[in-house]
Amino acid sequence: MDLRIGHLYPDLMSIYGDRGNVLALTQRATWRGFEVETRAFTTGAPWDASWADLYFFGGGQDQGQDIVGADLQAAHGAQLKESIAGGAAVFSVCGGYQLLGREYVPEVGAAIPGLGAMDVTTRAGKVRFVGNLLAETDDGKMLIGFENHSGYTYLGPAAKPLGRVIAGHGNNDTDKTEGAVQGKLIGCYLHGSALPKNPWLADQLIAWGLARRHGEVRLATLDDAEEIAAQTQAAEVATTRT
Amino acid sequence: MTAGSPRTIAAVASGKIARVALQQLGRGATALPGIIALRVAPNAIAELSATLSHGAVCVSGTNGKTTTTRMLSDIVRVAGWQPVHNRSGSNLDRGIAAALLADATWGAEVRGDVGIFEVDEASVPRVLARLAPRVLVITNLFRDQLDRYFEIDALAQRIGNAIAGLRESTTLVLNADDPIVAYLAERHRGPVLTFGVDDATVGGTVPQAISDATRCPRCKQPLAYRRVILAHVGDWYCAYCGLERAPRDVSATGVRLEANASRVRLGGAVASAVDEVVVPLPGLYNAYNALAAIAAARALDISLGTATRALASFKPAFGRLEVIEAEGRRLRLVLVKNPAGFNAAIGALLETDRHPRILAALNDRDADSRDVSWIWDADFEALAPRVAHATVTGLRGRDLALRLKYAGVPRDRVTVIDGWVAAIRAAIAGTPVGQELVVIATYTAMLALRDALSRLGYVGQFWED
Numbered sequence: 001m002d003l004r005i006g007h008l009y010p011d012l013m014s015i016y017g018d019r020g021n022v023l024a025l026t027q028r029a030t031w032r033g034f035e036v037e038t039r040a041f042t043t044g045a046p047w048d049a050s051w052a053d054l055y056f057f058g059g060g061q062d063q064g065q066d067i068v069g070a071d072l073q074a075a076h077g078a079q080l081k082e083s084i085a086g087g088a089a090v091f092s093v094c095g096g097y098q099l100l101g102r103e104y105v106p107e108v109g110a111a112i113p114g115l116g117a118m119d120v121t122t123r124a125g126k127v128r129f130v131g132n133l134l135a136e137t138d139d140g141k142m143l144i145g146f147e148n149h150s151g152y153t154y155l156g157p158a159a160k161p162l163g164r165v166i167a168g169h170g171n172n173d174t175d176k177t178e179g180a181v182q183g184k185l186i187g188c189y190l191h192g193s194a195l196p197k198n199p200w201l202a203d204q205l206i207a208w209g210l211a212r213r214h215g216e217v218r219l220a221t222l223d224d225a226e227e228i229a230a231q232t233q234a235a236e237v238a239t240t241r242t
Numbered sequence: 243m244t245a246g247s248p249r250t251i252a253a254v255a256s257g258k259i260a261r262v263a264l265q266q267l268g269r270g271a272t273a274l275p276g277i278i279a280l281r282v283a284p285n286a287i288a289e290l291s292a293t294l295s296h297g298a299v300c301v302s303g304t305n306g307k308t309t310t311t312r313m314l315s316d317i318v319r320v321a322g323w324q325p326v327h328n329r330s331g332s333n334l335d336r337g338i339a340a341a342l343l344a345d346a347t348w349g350a351e352v353r354g355d356v357g358i359f360e361v362d363e364a365s366v367p368r369v370l371a372r373l374a375p376r377v378l379v380i381t382n383l384f385r386d387q388l389d390r391y392f393e394i395d396a397l398a399q400r401i402g403n404a405i406a407g408l409r410e411s412t413t414l415v416l417n418a419d420d421p422i423v424a425y426l427a428e429r430h431r432g433p434v435l436t437f438g439v440d441d442a443t444v445g446g447t448v449p450q451a452i453s454d455a456t457r458c459p460r461c462k463q464p465l466a467y468r469r470v471i472l473a474h475v476g477d478w479y480c481a482y483c484g485l486e487r488a489p490r491d492v493s494a495t496g497v498r499l500e501a502n503a504s505r506v507r508l509g510g511a512v513a514s515a516v517d518e519v520v521v522p523l524p525g526l527y528n529a530y531n532a533l534a535a536i537a538a539a540r541a542l543d544i545s546l547g548t549a550t551r552a553l554a555s556f557k558p559a560f561g562r563l564e565v566i567e568a569e570g571r572r573l574r575l576v577l578v579k580n581p582a583g584f585n586a587a588i589g590a591l592l593e594t595d596r597h598p599r600i601l602a603a604l605n606d607r608d609a610d611s612r613d614v615s616w617i618w619d620a621d622f623e624a625l626a627p628r629v630a631h632a633t634v635t636g637l638r639g640r641d642l643a644l645r646l647k648y649a650g651v652p653r654d655r656v657t658v659i660d661g662w663v664a665a666i667r668a669a670i671a672g673t674p675v676g677q678e679l680v681v682i683a684t685y686t687a688m689l690a691l692r693d694a695l696s697r698l699g700y701v702g703q704f705w706e707d
Contacts, residue, residue, distance in 0.1 A: 011456045011464070015385065015393070020618030020648070027648050043464075061393040063462060131612070146613040193618045196644055226647045229658070230640040237606065237637070 001217065002035040003209050006052030006088075008080075008096065009042045009060070009068050016148065018058030018093055020193025024202045025054065025091075025209075032220050034210070041080075043071050049082040054089045054209030057096030059191065065095045072099060072115050084117055089184035089208035091201075093194060097179070097187030098122040098151050118182050119156030125172075126150075132238035133168030133190060135178035141200050143178060144234045145190025153189075155180050162188055167238040184208045197234060199227045250290065251350045253283035257343040273332040276340030287335060287372040290342040290352050296323055297376030298357030299538055302366050302401070303423070305583045306381040306531040307333070309523070311360040313535035313556055318356050320552040321544045326354035333360040335368050356542070363397060367404040377541040378408065379415040381534050383422045384473055384582035385619070386611070398422045398459070402429040413541040415534065418490050419475045425459035427488065435541055437492040437533040440509060444497050444526065445471035460485045471526070472589075473582045492537040497529050501594040504529040508536075508546075520554045525590030527583075568700040570675040573601075575692075576682045579611065581619035584682075588625050591680060597628055598680045601669035603636035603662075603687035610684035614638050622649035631672055634658045635665035636687045662694035 007022055026036045041047050041055070060068065072080065084090065092100050101120035103111040114122075128150040135143040143163045152172035155161060161171070162179030170178030170189065179188030186205070188194065195202040203219055210217040257279030279286050291298050296318075301311045315327045328341035338359050346352050361369045363383070370378075380401065385394055405414065410432040417423045418436035427434045439445075446469070456474065458465050463482035470476040479486035495509030506519040506529050521532040532553055539549040558564050566573040576591070578584040591598055606612050626649035634643045634656060643658045657672075659665040673679040683691055 016613065017615030017618035020615070020645075023618065023648050061395050063395050063457060067457075067462070146615060148613065191613060191615045193615055196618070196648055197641070226640070226644045226653075230644040233638060233640040 001033075001210065001214050002037065003029045003206065004051055004053045005036060005038040005209070006041045006055040006083075007038055008055050008057040009064070009071075010040050010058075011042055012064035012068050013058045013060035013096055015059050015061060015064075016094070016146075016191040017193045018056075018191065021058070021091065021093070021195040021202075022056050024193065024195035024199070025056070025206060028199065028202050028222065029206050031222060034206075041076075043067065043076075047076055047079040047083075049079040050086060052083060052088050053212045054205055055080075055083075055091070057090060057092035057100065059094030059096060065099070068095075069099055069104075069112055069114070073113060077115050080115065081117060084183075084185065087184070087212040089205055089212070090117070090186070091195070091205050092185070092187045093191060094149055094189055097189070098153065100185065100187055101153065102156070104151065118180055118185055118187055119158035120153050120180050120187065121156070122151040122153045124150060125152040129169035129173065129189075131168055132234065132241075133170060133178065134166045134235050134238040135163030135168075135170060136166055137163045142198070142231060142235065143188070143190060143194075143201070144197050144231050144238065145188070145192035145194050147189040148191060149189055153180075153187075158182055162186060192234070197227060197231045199224050247283075247285075247289060247350075249283040250286050251348070253279040253286045254290075254343045254346045254350045255348060256282050257286075257340065258346075258348070261340070261344060273334070273336045273340055275343060276332075276336035276338070279339050279343050280336055285372075287339050287342065287369075288374075290339075290346055290350065291357050291373050293350075293352045294326065294354060294357050296356035296542065298359060298373060299377040299379065299542065300359050300361045300366075300369060300373070300375040301379040301381065301534070301538070302361040302363045303379070303381030303417075304363060304384040304386045304580060305586065306527060306534065307360045307363075309528060309531040309558065310379065310381055310534045310538075311358050312558075313531060313553060314538050315358045316556055317535060317539045317544060317549045317552040318358065318542070321539075321542075321548050323355035324353065325356050325358045326352055327358040328360055333362040334365045335372060338369060338373070363401065366401045370404045370408065374409055375412055377413045377415060377538050378405070379534055379538050380417065380423045380426060381531070382417050382420045382475060382582075384580055385616070386580035386582075394422065398426070402426050405429045408432065415537045415541055417475070417530070417534065418488050419471060419477070421459055421465060421474060421478045421487075424488060425485075433541075435491045435537045436488050437494075437530075437537040438487065438490040439471060439494045439497060439526075439530070439533070440490060441495060441497045442469070445469045445476055458483060458485055472586055492533050492540065494529060494533055497526065499524070499526060499529075499590075499593060504532075506532060519550050522554065522556055523558055524594060525586060527586040527590070566695060566700055568695065568698070569670055571670055571673045572678045573670075573695070573700075574678055574680050575688065576680060577685065577688050578620075578682055579684055581616050581621070584617075584620040585624075587682070588621065592624065592628060597630040598625075599630050599669070599673050599677070600632040601665060601679055601681045601683075601691075602632055602634050602639075602642055603665070603681075603683035603691055604634075604638045604642040605636045605684050605687040605690070606638045607686045610686050614641050617642060617645045622646060622651075626650045629655055632656050633665055633669040633672065635660065635662065636683070662690045663698065666691065666694055666698065
């Protein structure tokens with residue numbers, strides 16, 4: 001059985017160790033005996049909307065984000081939407097999360113349209129949120145990472161929060177939510193990288209990805225001793241030193 | 243030389259008193275006296291540095307600034323000048339002030355001929371606002387401590403704005419192989435000297451995973467490379483607007499990397515002056531540091547022969563590949579702080595050590611980068627298949643152990659140990675006598691390890707040098 005991972009704009013949107021997310025997805029699928037192929041989806045040639053089971057969309061610098069935002073308003077945006085409608089899952093962080101949303105409203109000037117695949121809107125904030133971020137899902141799973149963003153994201157009715165903030169700021173600081181889930185799309189502000197230290201989330205994404213072409217697949221349990229140890233240490237830092 | 247203003251004299255006095263007091267307490271006085279002096283006289287750096295007869299050199303950039311300033315400091319000394327140097331690596335404006343007043347008379351005259359200042363890249367605008375350097379060197383700009391410096395484009399913009407405010411008399415020394423750095427030349431009104439590597443056998447053609455400058459700094463289209471050396475450094479050009487690597491004033495046409503040194507042949511106008519420059523440190527990045535120092539020496543009108551002689555007897559700085567003996571084992575200390583620096587250090591290590599034993603320490607204090615994400619950008623995959631054993635420690639040691647796991651290091655080759663002394667003891671015990679232990683650590687972790695090593699009787703405090 002194979003898993004196809006599409007890495008969205010790895011040349012422009014790969015900052016803050018976001019590469020670790022692709023590594024986590026690849027290794028955790030490989031350790032379970034799945035074959036994994038990763039392809040870059042970036043500016044230039046048209047995309048094959050039927051190829052990827054699962055996309056990763058990382059954060060970028062302002063310059064990269066401008067280019068990617070414009071690129072998604074053209075043919076590539078339509079191809080990504082088609083792929084999502086066809087059952088592909090997406091995991092996005094920071095800039096990628098913002099670009100999947102409806103729009104980004106800068107401090108001055110007109111709103112910049114996003115892909116509109118997620119019911120979230122981001123506004124430029126005055127204070128940049130930088131620090132360890134600890135959150136918890138409604139069913140008690142831990143989310144740990146490091147946030148670094150000045151965009152404040154607000155969820156519309158179609159998007160559900162990924163977690164509730166325990167330490168740090170999350171989406172916008174005021175409503176104490178972190179990230180968003182909408183169907184098989186997930187967005188969040190967790191760098192760190194996110195998936196190695198939140199292995200349950202990596203496995204959720206792998207399961208969604210596999211399901212697109214292979215139906216429901218039961219994932220074998222892995223020994224996550226190192227993952228849990230790193231998560232615990234990071235959570236301790238988040239609650240005591242941040 | 244004129245004596246300083248009353249205010250600066252007062253600043254020097256208060257800084258000096260603080261320095262003496264700190265030393266009485268057995269503490270390194272690397273920054274606090276500077277903070278105090280700057281509070282008394284914000285103009286102290288400008289006034290004190292104005293008394294330097296050969297002016298001041300500022301060296302900034304992500305990697306290599308400590309080694310480059312130390313090389314340059316040795317070079318000016320061989321040239322017969324007395325350098326004033328923030329040698330401890332305290333590289334904010336307060337560290338520069340501290341260095342100046344450590345060497346100042348009570349009348350606020352500096353007992354030195356030339357300032358050699360390492361400048362934190364985020365502090366370049368602050369420092370240049372207080373000091374008009376004769377030479378400004380920018381070594382390279384890589385992603386580093388994203389929680390502190392934020393994005394590299396913004397950082398380059400800030401440095402560019404500061405350069406635009408420099409006098410025409412300042413010589414700008416730039417790494418031609420780094421497109422972000424090379425493009426800073428556009429912002430300067432005065433002379434520019436460039437350095438670069440022109441040996442076709444150095445580097446490859448495939449861009450590396452952590453490239454920051456995949457876009458042309460002028461027209462923002464994708465950059466192309468004839469040769470990639472490290473991350474976005476190499477022989478670059480833009481096929482869209484035609485911007486390309488400028489001709490190199492100091493050009494390494496031949497680079498031979500050996501276990502403990504590099505031999506560099508220089509091309510162009512300077513070629514006939516010396517056969518080879520011997521850089522007694524391993525790794526291509528140290529060859530780059532030597533090129534930067536040679537170019538800066540040239541901007542100071544110091545001969546290439548003098549520079550070469552000084553470089554040949556160069557000793558590395560704190561945590562920059564220094565070697566410590568401990569119980570019959572050799573400990574090689576490697577300070578890492580960002581993916582590019584890590585990859586360069588690992589590249590140098592793997593050239594010489596087939597199956598390294600490692601003590602790796604990751605901290606997440608301000609000086610390390612509070613965000614440890616960077617370890618996922620570093621090429622642990624190159625290291626993983628070669629590691630004989632890794633002892634892992636530090637405030638975020640478990641993140642590091644996890645990184646090793648995902649890079650494919652088998653579980654039985656990794657041991658996580660909390661506590662500096664315990665980790666050092668275990669790592670030394672696990673290393674056969676006569677063999678080498680490579681200590682890779684972030685800044686404050688290296689300080690803690692050095693402190694623990696010193697308490698175990700293996701090494702002196704670093705600010706004594």
